[in-house]
Amino acid sequence: MKVRKAVIPVAGLGTRFLPATKAIPKEMLTIVDRPTIQYIVEEVVASGIEQIIFVTSEGKSAIENHFDYNFQLDSVLREKKKVVLGEELNMISNLIDIVSVRQKKPLGLGHAIWTARHVVGDEPFMVLLGDDLVLSKQPCARQMLNLFDDVGESIIAVQRVAPEQTHQYGIVEGEKNGRERTYKVTRLVEKPAPGTTDSDMAIIGRYILMPEIFDLLSRTTPGHGGEIQLTDALLALSKKREMFAYEFEGTRYDAGDKLGYLKAIIAYGLRHTELGEPFKEYLKETLADL
Numbered sequence: 001m002k003v004r005k006a007v008i009p010v011a012g013l014g015t016r017f018l019p020a021t022k023a024i025p026k027e028m029l030t031i032v033d034r035p036t037i038q039y040i041v042e043e044v045v046a047s048g049i050e051q052i053i054f055v056t057s058e059g060k061s062a063i064e065n066h067f068d069y070n071f072q073l074d075s076v077l078r079e080k081k082k083v084v085l086g087e088e089l090n091m092i093s094n095l096i097d098i099v100s101v102r103q104k105k106p107l108g109l110g111h112a113i114w115t116a117r118h119v120v121g122d123e124p125f126m127v128l129l130g131d132d133l134v135l136s137k138q139p140c141a142r143q144m145l146n147l148f149d150d151v152g153e154s155i156i157a158v159q160r161v162a163p164e165q166t167h168q169y170g171i172v173e174g175e176k177n178g179r180e181r182t183y184k185v186t187r188l189v190e191k192p193a194p195g196t197t198d199s200d201m202a203i204i205g206r207y208i209l210m211p212e213i214f215d216l217l218s219r220t221t222p223g224h225g226g227e228i229q230l231t232d233a234l235l236a237l238s239k240k241r242e243m244f245a246y247e248f249e250g251t252r253y254d255a256g257d258k259l260g261y262l263k264a265i266i267a268y269g270l271r272h273t274e275l276g277e278p279f280k281e282y283l284k285e286t287l288a289d290l
Contacts, residue, residue, distance in 0.1 A: 001152075003145055003208060004050045005119070006126040008040060009112040011057035011103040016256055025060050026256055027130040032268050032275065036255045037063055038092065039268075040128050045096050047141035049126060053119045054100045055112045064100055069093040108227025113209075114217040122211045124148070129205025133264055135271075136250025140206055143248050147182060148208050154243045156185065156234065157206035159252055167191050169202035170231045172245045185243040190223070190231040201245055203231070204252050213237055 014026030021029070027037035044052060054063060070089070077086035099119050103112045113127060126141060134140035144155050158172050170190045174183030189197060207230075216233040223229040237243060253267065254260035269279045 001123055003124050003126055003148060005053060005123070006044045006049045006051070006128055006141070007053045007055060007113055007116045007120065008037075008044075008128050008130055009055040009103070009109060010037065010060055010063055010130045011055050011106070011112055012130075012256075013106070014256065017258065017261075023059075025062055027060075028062050028066065029255070029261065031133075031255065031261075031264050032272055035066060036133065036264075037130050038066070039133055040130055041067070041095055043134070043139045043141050044126075044128065047139045047145055049096070049141070051097045051099065053116045054098060055103050055115055056100050057103050057106070064098070067093060067095065067098055106227075107222070108225070108229060110217050110220055110228035110230040110233055113230060114214055114228070117214040120211065120214075124154075124208060124210050127205075127207040127209060131254065131256030132205030133253040133255050133268075134204075134206070134248065134250045135253065135267055136248070138249070140248045140250055144206060144208050144246055147179070147244070147246055150179070151182075151242070151244055153241060154210050154213070154234075154237060155208040156188075156243065156245050157204050157248050158183075158201040158245045159204050159247065160200050161202040163200060164194075166197065166200060166202065167194055171197050171199050172201045172203060173197060173199040174201065174245045177244075179244075181247040181249070183245040183247075185238045185245050188231050188235045188238065190229050201247070206248070210237065210241065212240065 010025065010027050014021030017026050028035040041052060056063065074086055101115050101119060103115050128141065140157060144157060147155055156172060161169060168191065170188060171192050172185055173187040174185050177184045213233055216236045217228060220228050220233045223232055253264035255264050270276050
């Protein structure tokens with residue numbers, strides 16, 4: 001089956017970024033000239049996905065508003081002859097079909113994905129976390145969809161991390177299977193204690209999941225912090241049918257982390273068509289003065 005829908009959970013409180021995220025959703029923090037969430041949506045669109053399901057919570061209306069049409073603002077821009085800017089804003093509101101569902105209680109990523117079950121239905125779907133950016137020649141989502149066309153099973157995006165960092169991530173253990181950068185999943189563990197795994201393949205915020213995950217999530221008992229862990233349901237799914245880990249090509253930035261956010265600003269700023277060169281010169285001058 002074709003993957004047509006993408007679930008993007010944006011219900012989190014953004015506590016790692018307080019006080020900046022007290023009144024502003026973390027997904028709306030700007031990287032150069034657009035909010036973080038827009039980069040995620042543009043990746044989805046460029047990868048051929050047809051519909052996005054935002055999993056939201058109270059106080060997240062700014063995200064939905066950003067992708068909606070604003071008649072008043074459009075009228076003002078037209079009156080002021082700011083045609084190019086108006087066209088860009090209209091492009092944003094017409095990027096893709098968007099549906100929103102509410103996660104009424106903060107019960108974790110697994111629960112957030114489960115709340116989208118009625119919109120997703122009985123078909124494979126993609127999950128992208130709203131603060132994980134991947135800078136790559138070919139969109140990370142498109143790379144995974146290409147692999148799905150081959151294997152037709154669930155896929156988890158992974159990246160290599162230092163052994164001393166594995167306890168900060170969900171970790172995948174897997175076997176090579178003849179496909180480039182691809183491993184058959186044999187075990188998953190959420191934030192393993194040091195010395196309990198030899199794998200350095202960390203799960204990042206991109207998944208393609210089979211619809212059976214919803215039933216497994218409904219039967220997953222709360223884990224760390226009283227939350228329903230997606231990793232627990234993924235482990236159960238991997239025992240029912242094949243699952244693959246894919247070491248994507250590109251650089252991932254955790255824009256929900258302060259240092260990762262700064263790194264993303266520099267990476268995307270240097271590649272900006274108008275600001276890239278002057279920004280590069282400014283960085284050189286600034287570093288020279290340190």
